[in-house]
Amino acid sequence: MNESLRDRQDQPQEPGILVGVRLSGDKDAWPMDAALEELEDLATTAGVFVRARVTQRLNRRDPATLVGSGKVIEIKTLASDVGAEVVLFDRELSPRQQRNLERELDLKVLDRTALILDIFAQHTRSREGMLQVELALMEYRLPRLTRMWTHLARQAGGRAGGGVGVRGPGETQLEIDKREIGRRIAFVREQIKGLKEQRRGSRKQRRSSGLPIVALVGYTNAGKSTLLNRLTGADAYAANQLFATLDPTTRRMSLPGGRVCLLTDTVGFIQNLPTQLVAAFSATLEELEEVDLLLHVIDVTHPDAIRQAETVEGVLASLGLGETPVLAVANKADRLALDDSPEAVALADMGRNNLALLLEVYPGIEPVSARDGAGLEALLTAIEKQMESLLVERHLLLPFAEGGLMARLRSHAVVLEEAFEPAGMRIRVKVPRYLLGELRPYEVESTVADPPADTAREA
Ligand SMILES: Nc1nc2c(ncn2[C@@H]2O[C@H](COP(=O)(O)OP(=O)(O)OP(=O)(O)O)[C@@H](O)[C@H]2O)c(=O)[nH]1
Ligand SMILES: [Mg+2]
Structure with missing residues (x-):
């Protein structure tokens, strides 16, 4: 466990337990221990104090509860022993599995996706980020709307309330029926599209700097x-x-x-x-x-x-x-x-x-x-x-009137040689590719015996 991560948490913590599940066919998955360490870091970041871990290796998943019925009882006993209020699964739960588990354990049950969504909801500040998180939350919660969730969400009533997994800008939507949420999803998508355009614009501006x-x-x-x-x-x-x-x-x-x-x-x-x-x-x-x-x-x-x-x-x-x-x-x-x-x-x-x-x-x-x-x-x-190493070499004759361009070359390029001539500055320079277009009108043949410009890239 990441002790220092735990130490710095300043929010009230919910006691919880972790459940690691590996299916025999799991390829490429991280080893269980490493995956649970990370799940604990996620839990701690989201405000859960992890009190115990349970693991299970399965040949096949139970469609109703993911883990077998014996394991469900074990989880329930352990949760009660350590006073856990939330059970976190290191694996995606289907809406049905999550519902059944919540009913049988009589506790809040979340999977890794819900946990990460919760952290995103707490940490994002920009308008686009909030909308993205709201969209992801609505899409995640829509098939999972149950009495328990809406009940918790109503209690939550704000960004910080309600504990892990029920925070975030989406929760007021949980009080509306699913059709309303569907409409809200469409609306948020449109908003995001608009903001994306704006961002493209500012990115272009940055590039043109x-x-x-x-x-x-x-x-x-x-x-x-x-x-x-x-x-x-x-x-x-x-x-x-x-x-x-x-x-x-x-x-x-x-x-x-x-x-x-x-x-x-x-x-x-x-x-x-x-x-x-x-x-x-x-x-x-x-x-x-x-x-x-x-x-x-x-x-x-x-x-x-x-x-x-x-x-x-x-x-x-x-x-x-x-x-x-x-x-x-x-x-x-x-x-x-x-x-x-x-x-x-x-x-x-x-x-x-x-x-x-x-x-x-x-x-x-x-x-x-x-x-x-x-x-x-x-x-x-x-x-x-x-x-x-990404620069290309060019020879230029830059008219004195192009003082601005010369100044940009000094900050963006490497000037290798320069000499005054009646028509302007003759310079040998290594420039980034994005300046090549602007420099093209001033390119001249090399006066000294230099390597051809193309080999300069490897230099
Ligand atoms: N000892 C030590 N700690 C560091 C160093 N750099 C970062 N940290 C700590 O590592 C933690 C994470 O640092 P951040 O800079 O937030 O890491 P990040 O990669 O931006 O993380 P995310 O934005 O969460 O993805 C903080 O507690 C930092 O103080 C370092 O060079 N030495
Ligand atoms: Mg960071």
Whole structure:
């Protein structure tokens, strides 16, 4: 269990238990222990204090209650022994299974999807994010509307009330009949469409600022927002919670050579993302399509660092970002050096072991500490080098009247040589591709014997 995650929770906590279920045919699934650790982190983030765990391996699922009737009785006894009020399943429950389980256990029963939705409902702030979460909640709850749910929802009456799984902007809708919800779903979809257009507009604007864009990606809680804050002086919300960031921030970042780029945060990834949330995610992840470089932030001290990194790679590939250059960052390296307590020693050992494994996959991985700043200069230099490798070389004769363009070249490009001539500045420069169109009118033949422009890319 993630003790520090639990320590920082400030909201009232609901006592609960976790139920892990594996079917014999489950392929690609995370090992039960790792999956339950993560479920506990999700539960803690959502405000549940986990008091016990139950696991079961099944040959076939029971269509009525997922687990067998004997297990249901075991869960009920355990829940009563530890005083649990909520039972969390590490597996999607059908609406029927959820209803039956709630009836038989006489407790609130939620699955992993409901838990993640609950966290999203608590953490999102932007209008588009709220609408996306409302849509996902309505779609999730519609087939699950039962007396118990509507009853709880009525009690809730606000974003924070009602406990885990019944919060969020959707709950007032639970009091209306399903047809009304259907109408609301259509309305929210329209609103989202409108906001999406707006976002495309502002994205275009950002692109036309001409600055290269670097995006922080990675598993949830890896330290992306902390790194953004550290590198740009932003004050984005960073916390020991899963999905702390749902509405990402973008800031300007200066590189050691004086060039400037945009650094943008993103929503954290997680294994086995519930389908209802893929749309909500992909909305913000669309922004990644135009990114010049991805910084893959890995919490090198996490017991599942390697599996998390693989999950992130999988999500990036599924988003069609397989070709975007990636620089791996091994974050929380400050925790590798602690040596005061046995726990710290064990953590540091595991972290070093992770780092060694990661080095095999990402030979250029940069160990850093977003918290204390160690390794960040080397990281910035590596970013700059990566960006430069994406530049192409051009020879230009720039009229003196184009002072603005010259200034942009100085901040966006690498000027290799320059000389005054009567007609303007003759310069040899390495430029990012997005400036090529603008520079075309001023391109001239090389005067010195230089390598042809195309080979400059590999330089
Ligand atoms: N020790 C240590 N802790 C760190 C470091 N970087 C981040 N953290 C902690 O890790 C936790 C998560 O940090 P965030 O920056 O919110 O992580 P994130 O990747 O943005 O997470 P989500 O937005 O939830 O996906 C916070 O408690 C940070 O203080 C680091 O370099 N060292
Ligand atoms: Mg964050």
